[in-house]
Amino acid sequence: MEHLLDITGLTVSYYTDIGRAIALNQVDLRLKQGEKLGLVGESGSGKSTMGLAMMRMIKPPGKVEGGSVVIGGVDMLQLSDKEMLKRRLSTISYIPQGAMNSLNPVLKIKRQMIDAYRAHYPDHKLDQIMDLAHEAMRSVELPEHVLEMHPHELSGGMKQRVCIAIGILLRPQIIIADEPTSALDVVTQRQVIETLNRVQQKIGSALILIGHDMGLMAQSMDKVAVMYAGEIVEINDVQTVFTSPKHPYTQALISSLPRLQNRGEFRGIPGMAPSLYRLPSGCRFHPRCNQQQPQCQTTSPRKSVFEDEKYVTCHLYEAT
């Protein structure tokens, strides 16, 4: 088993009054142990949905319609509810978007850690648990007395790191961090990302960093997956994405980025992201694409896979 994570054909829809929104369409993703993947894309492109689907935490009106999420040979989507409960945090852990409010305001940090631990190892002694909690705190560079504090006594960055500490408490094989820094200022942002990197290295797990800040991806990720309207349009190593992006959307995205060199230049992507309820035919990006081909309007492109599980979904490239 070469890959730690193997997602194939993952499809998720939300059923609402307006209709069915396919928030995740036939998504494939493979990850090796210790790999760091950045998951980027516009708001609403399905990044969080992807993370949640891996956790099996899609709630009504959402529904996982198909596909598999295999971690270490076990398909998460086939497990019983009870077994899945055990896997959360221990096999795969998700540090949610908006960690500011992710800690219960009336419980001490310690208690929230103990709860998480006890849910998986009900018979362990408190001493043992506390040792682990201390270790987790150390690895996110927080003093131990933070354990005795309540969330409101912590700053935003500290809260975010507490969430990370909880997320790694059971040394999961995969950590998903959903926009852990979008509400933080640059200094704190950097601190959090570096903490995440360090911790990931220490426990050797794979890391999926969800976000739309390409800067953060450039700073710390190995690979980048670009999502557009519920699909992964391109996965590539970070180098390629920034220097020679393949997909026209990725290209537009990269060229819209502000850098030191191109001061005063703005190149937004023209047009609007499509509504998931009214997707364009063919390639979902074609209405905004500057390299449109005739078949783009009618047929959905298929994957062109490069080496090492990297691929692009675009008619410009030959399908494999």
Added chain:
Amino acid sequence: GGHSLAKVPREQTLVLGWSITSPIGVTNPFASTGYTHQEANNLMWEGLSYFGIFNDEEIPWLADSMEYTKSDYTQLTIKLNAMAQWSDGTPVTSKDVVFTFESQKNNNKLPYHANFKQFVDKVTAVDDKTVVVDFKMPAPRFKFQVLTLKFDTGIPIVPAHVLSKVDNVNEYEGGNDMPHSGPYNLVLWDANQKIYDLNTDWWAVKAGRISMPEVKRVVMFNIGGQVGQGMDVVAQRVVNNEFDATLDMRSSVIGNILRQNSKVTTHSADKPPYGYLDWWPNSLWVNTQLEPYSDARVRRAMSLLINRELINEIIYEGAGIATIYPFPLYPGLEKFANSAAVKKLEAELQPGLYDPDKSAELMKAAGFTMNGDDLWEKDGKTVGAVINGFEGIHSDIVPVLVEMLRNGGIDADINFGTDAYQNMADGKAGLYMFGHGASLKDPYTALELFHSRYSAALGTTAGSNRFSRYSNPEYDKLLDEMAPLGGDDPRFQELAAQALGIYWRDQIDIPVIQWLHRIPYNQTYWTNWPTIANPSLGMNGAFWAHTGMLVVSTLKSAK
């Protein structure tokens, strides 16, 4: 807390249901705001004599005899029973009687103070067991009205050796252990119940007045609420044999009790009207000083709107208790009502007539016109006829009266508020539904309620039950002449008929119903309740009346 009472089996216990409202611990008859004989204190306190209404005879008690010793009713001699004694062993003597009488005369907070002050000149103890009362004026009714216990009137004798040592008798509670002469000792009193145990050393048994009571324990259980309210719950408890007797009930309720428990009986067994006549006929009292009721035509017009037959039919399930008299038709009074003079007046004045047309004529004559709402109006004002009353006992009749008046154009409404009594007592309101607790043997006391000596000005308090504030010198003259005469005196009968004539003619108030006591008697544990078939000592069956002690003492175990 901390009581350790002997267990008494249910078969030897009498359970009575009553709304107990008096303050816990008040057993002293002289305690001025809290004492009532009704809540089983009648089992502790005895009178000189009792009156058995259904046998129409006096029952000598603490006194062996009580006689007017001057033919003009100005002197009364009382001879006490030689065995009579307080529960602490002290004999009941003239000293106690004199103390009781003197207290009533001198202490204005005692209920019979007015009577004593009006009539009594002096009270003398001739010897240990003989007392002579000298009156200021002829007092032919004093012995019966004041000194004889019956229904809710009369005074009990209190122990001088206890009360004379108390600083302020009006504020002295008495408590459970106060020496008394009656057959039962109060052994427990909390918010839920009062428990009385038999005093096996009761003087009356030794004196041969009565045999030893079979009821070993009396539990008066607090059913809560205002008298007459929430009776459905009480009824269910009677059906379940929890209560042996309770306060009286509406006819529909008692009918349903009898249907559901064959052991329960009533004064008239299982036949309507299920009760006996109380001394408390209810009138619609009218404030005769208040516009527009000061006009006799308006009062009469209102009376003409009352359909007494319909009242009998709707509210009392056919029991013919609607009345035209301000007194109950007990034997002596029934004789008076049936006398030729009264019959003639009745035919002439038609006091019970229901005639809306005639009523309308009178209203027009009184200057009223019918307005757009079909209500009589004068000077832009309708007849603001709010009937004040007590929800517990009047919630059945008053709404019906209101509607009868409204149908005839009188702008009537109901007030069962807490100020109902006060409104009437102060002369603020025009109409008040209430009883005449007065005559039992002859009509004097009832008719005397309308004497102008009680005609207080509006805004001042009318004396008890004198809400009419009626004033008529012609009427007063008749009453003054009647006062010194005995009830059997033919002159008295003649004058009484004339006075009743004025009552009807002027429609001083509007008599509506005789009051019935429909008391359920449960025979599961106790028999020998006083009923038509078994009058016992002739007393009424209300255990809460002064004569209730006789009811309890004569019960027989069902086993």
Added chain:
Amino acid sequence: MFVIKRLLFVLLVVWSASTITFFIPRISDINPIRERFAELARLGGFSAGELEKIVESYSKAFGLDKPLMQQYFDYIGGVMTLDFGVSLNKFPKTVLMLIAESLPWTIGLILVTTILSFVIGNLVGALAAWPLSPKWVRGVSTSFILFQGVPPVLLAILLIFFVAFKLNILPIAGAYSIGTVPDFTFEFLLDVARHQILPGIALIFGSLGTWVLSMRGMGITIQGEDYVIFAEHKGLSSYTIFKDYYLRNALLPQVTALALALGNVITSAIVVETIFGLPGLGFVLITAIRSNDFLVIYGIVLFITIAVAVLMALVELLYPLLDPRVRQGQE
């Protein structure tokens, strides 16, 4: 400092309540003593003139002849020391004695039912908003909300008629079985408890809906909170999440309402205690209302006000223990 502030607040509440009860009746011309004696006169043989004299002498005894302001200050002074004066109806009993006599019954009933309805109502409300609850919970919660509209009188009558009278499984009414001598044996306490069940149910249903309704709203808000979702990510069992992350947080604002609810339940207690013949505070109150025993009415109003104000202050003092967020803002 905070404690002193709260204490001052309680005093202010009591002061305004006593001012209201002092002045409102004085706006109208009702003289409670006269009212009371006039009523007594019904039974006895008082004559008009005498009655006025008695009223005068008692008014003096109660200090009603003093200047209004003097009376007012005496009254306030009395209230602050829990001296509500004497009952006119049950003279020479003091109002406080009457309250003390009835309090055990009321505390038993009101406290237990309020707490029960708080617990049940909030639990059901929370469950109703909890997405994992079975469907029928929503039905139950809705019916509880609808139950608010059932007049406690009707409920009491139905319970008595069917449960106690027809089925005969519980006593019909009363505080304990007739003829029982109160003591502290287990048997007696059991008897008392059996007598409290039906009135308890009648009371609980009256207030259940309010809790369900507010808790449901609260629950809906909390259930979407990020920390509840994160708790799920942590792999906690739904039971733990429900208990520690959802219910506990949603319950916090409800606690503040508890003290107020205790004050309001007395209203339904009046009816329920009357129908069941329980000699509690509500029963004393309605007796006082019916017999114009004004000082008792005011005394009970004030007593309840004080109790509620003190409870509210207590809740506020204790609240920081439950909710650490408040702790900080205080000092």
Added chain:
Amino acid sequence: MINYFKRNISLTIGLGLLIFLILFTLHGLLTVEFKQAYPLAVRPKQPPSLKYLFGTDFFGRDLYTAMVVGVWQTAIIGLLAGAAGTIIGIVLGFISAYFSGLVDVVIKFICQILTPIPAFLIQVVIASSIDKRDVTIITMAVVVFLLSWMAPTLVIRSQVLSMRERQFVAVAKLSGMNSLEIIFKEIFPNLLPFIAAAFVAQVFQAVFASFYLAVIGLGPLREPLLGNTIWAAQSQSAFFNGWWWWPVGPSVAMILILGSLALINMGLDEMANPRIRNKE
């Protein structure tokens, strides 16, 4: 819109019930003879039948008519007291929150001080101190509302306070709106669900308070208010005597009125709760 009602079932059922009650009453008011709601109008103690839909009571009222009139009168008390309490609450709440400073301190303080005083008991004290001849449905409403405006005041106040901090208020200010315009055009519409909920709660309280006042004999007793009818049935031991229809009819009406309000309240709760609304 229709979709919204489909989702907000409580609101839909509540409104449905309310509309049914309104139609029932309106239809009734147009067809019944009012006199039949008062004693001596029809044969007493009749069980429900085609002739007497809801039966007749001990006094000879037609209970169907009594119900129509009773629902109407109960509604009037509820609406009057509810409206008055809510309006006072809105006005004071707005004044307090928007202008802050001393006014706010005073209003808030008064509300907080009055809150622990059991309103019903004060209502009893007042009702027993006024002349009974003046006790009408209107005075009843006044008595009820006198001490029930504090809750809406506090609710509105806190809502306005939080609303005031919302950015759209700052934007409105920047757009040149003055304080009054901001209050009425920006803040007020957003408080509608809260106001409606406060109103519903007020009505609820008013209906119950009028019922309890009837129980202690302080209401306009002749009128067939639902509470009066229920209490009259209880006074005549209707259940024990087998006249079950007498208390049951008005009780059901009361349950329907209050139940529909509770459901609407529940629905409005959902409406006011952004978490639910945002899912639209």
Added chain:
Amino acid sequence: MSTATLELKNVSKLYRVGKKEVHALNPISFDLLGDPARIITVAGESGSGKTTLASIMLGLLEPTTGQVLYEGKDVSTLSGSQYRDFRKNVQAVFQDPFAVFNPFYQVDHLLEVPIRKFNPGLSKAARRKAMEEALEAVGLQPSEILGRYPHQLSGGQRQRINVARAIVIKPKILVADEPVSMVDASLRANILEALVSLRENHKVNILYITHDLTTAYHVSDSIIVLYRGSVMEAGDITKVVESPQHPYTQLLINSIPWPDLERKWDNQQYANPDIQEISGEGCKFYSRCPNRKPECQQTPNLVPLFPKHLASCRLHPPKADLDAHLTNNL
């Protein structure tokens, strides 16, 4: 086109929460002069007083000390017509693209109210036209936008309507408080473009408030760096970004996650942002400063180091011959 001036004189703000005092803004003075129109960035971490400064400038918040002068007059004492003029000419674009909308109204409300208020004479059609033009100017299709409710639009759309509002009013001075922090990268460019064109085409002076130095560098002419309510460094944007003088600014610039593989975060040991401030005398950054010296315990002044470049740091001696006035260095 006439110019408008907004002048801050020793403005400071102190919040009192219970017994706690928060010096959200320490005394600061500068003016926004009309011509030529510029974009000035106010940057700083969360809680540094950026929004406080904006609110004071907009007249939404009373300063604790000092005055805000509009055309030389204190804004708190403006007369009716002057006040309206101030309102029209000093406008804002706010951070949260949802909160600025009143959920009760359609999005038109946001645009229509200022038009009606500031151009009372316009007909309905003219108003509609103004709205449409503004929407088109920010790249939105009016037919897709007008008549809809805020929750029916995406964050990017809402944020652009927000900018359109500023275009519709055509103020002289625009305070943009984090106008792009909530939108994703591709939209960010669009919005910033709109802001820049406001300056270019309408001569609007813009105060751009952000903690995102990447975008600041791209759009603005000069910058003020705030830290805990005090100005740490100010001046020409390229100077400050390219050679930051104050340790705090250095830290900030170093922490920018440039989307650039060439420019990775260095390994410099940064000070822990968790350390809470000790209020009182001294440099606000003292506790976190890697180069702190004893003399830093005395509050430093904002002094010129180079032309168009000020800093308040005791490590740098002032250049006495340069103008120390903040405005002149922006």
